[in-house]
Amino acid sequence: MKKAIWILLFGAGIYLCLPCCSSCKQSAQPTPGKLQVVTTLFPLYDFARQIAGDKAEVSLLLPPGVESHSFEPRPGDIVRISKADVFIYTGPLMEPWSQDILKGITNKELTVINASANIQLANEEQQDHDHEAGECTHDHEHEHGGQDPHIWVDPILAQQIVSTIADGFAAKDPANKDYYLANAKTYNEKLAALDTQIRTTLEKCSKKTIVYGGHFAFGYFARRYGLEHLSPYAGFSPNAEPTPRKITEMIETLKKADTSYIYYEELLEPRVARIIAEGAGAKLLLLHGAHNISKQELDKGVTYLDIMGGNLERLKLGLGYQD
Amino acid sequence: MNLIEIKNVCVRYGPIEALCSISLAISAGDYVAIIGPNGSGKTTLFKAILNLLPLTEGSISLYGTDARRFTQWNKIGYVPQVSRNLHKGFPATVREIVASGILSAKSFPRMIFGKDYSKVIKAMETVGVCDLAERLIGELSGGQQQRVFLARAMVNDPDLLLLDEPTAAIDPATREQFYRTLREINTQFGKTIVLISHDASHIGHFAAKLAYLDKHLVFFGGFDQFCISPEMTRYFGPHAQHLICGQHCPMKEKQ
């Protein structure tokens, strides 16, 4: 028995060391002369690397697969932020931990970019106007005046984020100002094209309601393209349970709405969405909120445009696209 | 035949010696009281007999079989020490407690059937706890609990009864009565009884033999020999013996 315990402890020790070593190597030595950029969420990471090109080294703070709302930085993350040249975050609403950490950082050279700086956040109340069952709430949103932090899902707001980041880079590294601004312009054109594509596609869709089995991150998106949404969740915490009444209401609405698809969110096991889908005889489709990506997606090199393109394809199915 | 044969037994807990060089034989029909001061190893000796702890030296045989290989536990009835708070709130009835004694005669799968319950009733009758059958064990007085455990020990009709301080939780009046019950069991049913007691003076009236234990076996023999034996005199000094024997010492009464 004793022996077995030692073997287990030894095994666990090795096991714990392996990922540590590999992750240590990743963030090992910064290349001199390049801007060191640390971003929190995946969209910011993707935008920043599009803008920075080869002039900067951009890294994503969130480890792949981690649910972004429940993320808490570990000491190494704080060191990474304090050693960086530029730190980009979505805003105090999305990353409530960021404020305390930024106060504590003594690095005077660190440029902090608040991606939502130039964006008027929408109130949640505005967002869910007139549907009965669709109470889309975030725990932290209630704490922070009920505002929706998911600005990146709207391609128009995304362009503003890109511009904010590019301006920050230009201020930090004036020598490459034109390079950054040119990259941002090119990328914003792609985002504009995405917007047009979404607009024209959704125009050909007969249905206007997104039935969502997770915490609804698509408030800005829905408002931008005149869609409505339904979600059973009060609170996004994975441990929070929706009530049975909410689930049955969703099932009934789904049955009546003759929609045969329900969307689920990325990275969380879609237990509740699955139950609703099964009850209403609907199929499950992913609506990727792009907060963060999985390890698989990271390995594949997925981009924000890929994610949104994929979402659009799946929205076509769920919203009854007719050519 | 010797039901219990203890040969040269030593038990040590680490460096602490609990028992040493004990040799003792208990034969069928005996009524033996083991006495001695607190911490003298009485309970340890019982645990050693019941194979509950390993012997450092020596050997114990039960019914002629080494205790470590002994399996016929139904031939031995054990009555552990009662402590009032141990079973408080335990939801078992007296009948259930007594019935659990049946298990010593069973091997896997241990099931208790209707015919076993007639044994349970008989054992409860013998010790007089029939009227308590549906009471919870925690609600009973110390004396009643002691009787229940005696019934549990007797349910398989064992030849040998081992009782650990059976009168510790009992008031003096009930104590006499309990000893009388035991004597009946010894004489009428022919059971061998070994019990631990802390007072020599009372048990002396009932037990046929006394064993005085103080890590070593100081004395083993009849009560009439107890107060005048050279071993005891050597152990206690010539004039201190009456302190152990008390006023009830039969030798004194004879004088």
Added chain:
Amino acid sequence: MNTILEALQYAFIQRALVGGVFIGCCCAFLGVFLVLRRLSLIGDGLAHVGLAAGGLGLFLNTQPLWVSIPLVMFASLWILWLSDKADVYADAAIGLVSAVSVAVGIILASVGRGFNIDLFSFLFGSILAISMHEVILSVALSVIVIGMVFLFYHELFAIAFEEEYARVLGIPVEKINKILILCTAVTVSLGIRVVGTMLISSLIIFPAITALQIARGFRLAMLLAAVFSTLSVLIGVFVSYLADLPTGATIVLINFAFFVLSFIIKKMR
């Protein structure tokens, strides 16, 4: 009444009732012995082990259940070993093992981050989101666990009452203890996936202590624990449906209400 019939039409409610009742009965039967042996916190402790083990499972990219069941079983034996052989009190042993597991879990979740799915969402089930597969697993598990409890009822009873005496009766105490603790480990590791941590630990403790308040007899205590557990799941699911409340928390509160009720009944006697 109509609302109850209406609720019963939904497959997920049916599965919640079936899965909940079976897991609940397992917990109730085991709970009576665990509570009497001062091991009632083992549900909570092993749930923490399940977290660490599930993290390891995700890490190894396998079904977390296949990693967590053996690891939780191992941890349960470790608790048993600590409290039996190393002279650590049972509650301290549970605390020790669960603290080590939480630490390993946190380190795993922190150091080795890089999953395809968020750890917590995968580990903690909800009684409303039980899949058919999990219902079948729960029923199979319950048949095994309840079968074990019936098969070893007298041994478990004797050991719970007095371990030393059970040895004198010739009962293989170590083996029976292992069987009890392993049944608990399997129930807990499946239970946290099916009904969630909060429910599993309260379904082990509450029906047992409620039954122990009022039962006059051990068989009765077992029966009452199973009845309280079953009732709490049935009433909990329906009340949460009627009153639009989270189901798991409702079941816990109904269990608590049963406990208060039985406490009052006991005091009135």
